[in-house]
Structure formats: structure tokens, C-alpha cells
Amino acid sequence: MSTQRHDTRLDRFVDSYADRTNGMRASAVRALFAVANRPEIVSLAGGMPNIKDLALDVIADNMARLIRDHGAQIMQYGSGQGELRIREKILDVMALEGITAHPDDIVITAGSQQGLDLVTRVFCDPGDVILAESPSYVGALGTFLSYQTEVVHVASDDEGIDPAALRDTIVRLKSEGKRVKFLYTIPNFSNPSGLTQSQARRREVVDVCNAGDVMVVEDNPYGLLTLEGEPQPAMRATDPDVIYLGSFSKIFAPGFRVGWVLAPHGVREKLVLAQESATLCPPVFSQFAIADYLEHYDWRGQIVTYRHMYRGRRDAMLEELSERMPHGVSWTHPAGGFFVWLTLPDGLDAQAMLPRGVNARVAYVPGAAFYADGQGSNNIRLSFCFPPADRIREGVQRLASVIEGELEVQEIFGTRTTRPSRLHGPSVSPDLAS
Ligand SMILES: Cc1ncc(COP(=O)(O)O)c(C=O)c1O
Numbered sequence: 282m283s284t285q286r287h288d289t290r291l292d293r294f295v296d297s298y299a300d301r302t303n304g305m306r307a308s309a310v311r312a313l314f315a316v317a318n319r320p321e322i323v324s325l326a327g328g329m330p331n332i333k334d335l336a337l338d339v340i341a342d343n344m345a346r347l348i349r350d351h352g353a354q355i356m357q358y359g360s361g362q363g364e365l366r367i368r369e370k371i372l373d374v375m376a377l378e379g380i381t382a383h384p385d386d387i388v389i390t391a392g393s394q395q396g397l398d399l400v401t402r403v404f405c406d407p408g409d410v411i412l413a414e415s416p417s418y419v420g421a422l423g424t425f426l427s428y429q430t431e432v433v434h435v436a437s438d439d440e441g442i443d444p445a446a447l448r449d450t451i452v453r454l455k456s457e458g459k460r461v462k463f464l465y466t467i468p469n470f471s472n473p474s475g476l477t478q479s480q481a482r483r484r485e486v487v488d489v490c491n492a493g494d495v496m497v498v499e500d501n502p503y504g505l506l507t508l509e510g511e512p513q514p515a516m517r518a519t520d521p522d523v524i525y526l527g528s529f530s531k532i533f534a535p536g537f538r539v540g541w542v543l544a545p546h547g548v549r550e551k552l553v554l555a556q557e558s559a560t561l562c563p564p565v566f567s568q569f570a571i572a573d574y575l576e577h578y579d580w581r582g583q584i585v586t587y588r589h590m591y592r593g594r595r596d597a598m599l600e601e602l603s604e605r606m607p608h609g610v611s612w613t614h615p616a617g618g619f620f621v622w623l624t625l626p627d628g629l630d631a632q633a634m635l636p637r638g639v640n641a642r643v644a645y646v647p648g649a650a651f652y653a654d655g656q657g658s659n660n661i662r663l664s665f666c667f668p669p670a671d672r673i674r675e676g677v678q679r680l681a682s683v684i685e686g687e688l689e690v691q692e693i694f695g696t697r698t699t700r701p702s703r704l705h706g707p708s709v710s711p712d713l714a715s
Contacts, residue, residue, distance in 0.1 A: 304426035328620065330666055331590065355569040361554075397500070407430070414471065416474060418473070432654070434652060440479045465500065499517055500526045505531075532583075638680060
């Protein structure tokens, strides 16, 4: 493990930080994202949910009633595991994806991001290996690296993780004496690829992990945001040993910071201890607000509204990509979630191109952010969740022109575009992560 520090001598505490802070690196594209928030720029970068259409007046009335009737309780410290009232309601949410469980086996977290942190904390020592899809969620990679683990990407195709590659990777790592702790996977509408793992693949992947004594951590914030057909059964629906992460961020609103982990009994106990040492208890006020929302609001109807809105945006992006992108560019066709994953022709570098994109008033996330090992240089993550459809179309048009320009340069000079070395590693900047 590298002990070389990346900090600056201007910080007088530079020699005092724990080694693990070395894995916590700010993204060097952050500065560009600050620019990307300017109104003239179409940002296809951030994955913020579009919550503008929530019925705020109804929610405000419900909150006022909640505070009036239960204020003293909901502003008090609460249970380290989370409030029973919300844990019971979460069973209804998970039932939509075929999961049956007991409220005792749920731990409430500050978003599923904290779920990732707690799971890594209770399972991983420095040097342990975590397996992840290729590509994988940047916020998870940041958490894993902050615990000084080694992330190994497993080859994946349009149907998800390749089971044979998974088996070979587990065998190889074990023969090297490595401790492989878990496979981290986003089977539905993955961030960043937008792809969904087929049911057959899910079964195979779980079987390979079970045979290799590797746990499966299923992260599923987008599963209910299907844009075609009904939600798929979760991996956890078929195997109770799968550790399942859920979130209200995309099906309601991220600002409450409420997610959950569903885990086998022994794991759940450890997670509660970890939660208590991290926060004493997850935010009580937010939990009651969400439980109340689930009890008094048509939350299923709200999910249908979200699906309709995101479908319009996804369709706008896919149509515009088909019409505008130069030959040689390919992309995924997500059946849900927020993201499209673009592959540029060989030789183009998404990171090097980003300043030209911002100059052309469009922003995206370069693909390398979604790998812990430097892959992804010719990939781009595009988000269709936040800008309205007409802005998405404009953004794709601008991006297409930028790519055309890059291809022209490549043709004239016969060289690949270059980028400054090691601009960034995985980062947990919210601009990128969400
Ligand atoms: C795959 C994935 N997991 C986890 C998270 C974290 O979500 P939250 O902490 O808001 O629940 C995100 C956020 O975008 C995500 O895309």
C-alpha cells in the first residue's frame, strides 16, 4: 500500500493524518464542475434527482402536523438501528422487488452512502479485496479506498458481471493469498453504465460468490425507477444472505438522507454497533418524516410520476444521441435509472476532452472516475435525470460537436488527444457521486 502523501506542505497537520486519508482524494475535475453549474452550461454530469414536481404543499402540511403532534419524540435521540415505524414501512417498499424480510433485520442509515460505509467498516481491513463491476459507482469506490481496501473490477458485459470471469478472479486472488470480502454490485440500471443484470446472471453471480465464500452486497437505489415494464426481483429476493442497500433518495428526495441496509441477523448486529459509534442514531426527524410520507402520501403514485418524467428525459437523450453522434461512438440503452454510458472511438480521451466540452457549454463525467484502476479513459457518463428534455437535447448536440472536433484533430494529426497524467482518482464529490 502506498504511503506517499498527496497533501500540501501548506497544511501544518500534513504529517499527522492517518494513512487512510490518502485514499480520500478530491477530484481534480471539481473545479470544472464548479464552472459546469453556470446556467449557460448544460450539465449532463451530476446525477441529482429531479424533485421539482413533488407536491411540496402537501408534504409541508404533513410535516407541520407531524411536528405539532409528535415534535418532542421526533426531535429526540432515537434507536441506533433506526425507528421501528419506518423499518416496518420499508418492508412495503422492498416487497415491490420481491423481498420478504423482518423489520429486525433492517438498519437505517444516512442514505445508502452511509450503508456502504458501515458495511465496509464492519467487513474490511486494509488490504482486503472488494470486487466490483466494470465500471462501478464512484461514491462506493471512494468509500472502499478510504478503508484502504483493494478494489478489483470484474469483466462485465451488457447482461452484467461475467460469471466465468468472476469465478476466475476469485480463484486467482485467493491463490495470491488475498482476502476477498465481498462483491459490490448495482444490478438495476447501474450507476454509471445504466445496464441491468439479467435474472439468470444474478442467479449465476450469487452462486459463484457463494461457492467462493464471497458475500454479495447489492446496491439498489434505482430499481423502482424502471422506465420499461415492472421492477425486477432483487438479488436479495432469492438469497437471504445477500446484503441489500436501499435508499429514499431517488424514489422520494435525497435531502432527508435516509437509506437502509437489510442484512442477515449477525451482520445486522455489527452494523448497529458501527452505526452507534458513527452517529449514535440515524437522523430521527428524517425517519419520521419519511415514515409519515409512506403512511399518508401516495408514494407509489409518486414513483409512477417520476418514471414518466425520467422516461421523457431518457428518450430525449437516446433520440438525440442517435441523430447527432458521429460514427464510432456507442452508448447503452438504459431501461431505468439516470445514466447512459458512452464509449468514444479508440484514441479519444474523455478526461482530456472535458475542458473543450465545458468551453462548448456542456459537462459530463469522464469514465475513468468509475474505475479504481485507470480504465475508462474513452468512456463518458451522461445523466438524463436533472435537465429538462430540451436542455438534454442541446447538451447532446454540443457534445456531438466536441467529439467531431476531436475526431478531426485525430484525423489531421493522427494522434490521440493527451491529458495531464493522473488528474484524478475516484472521488466522492457529490457532483460526481449522485
Ligand atoms: C449506486 C448508488 N449507490 C448509492 C448512492 C448514494 O445514495 P444516497 O446516499 O443518497 O442514498 C448513489 C447516489 O447517487 C448511487 O448512485
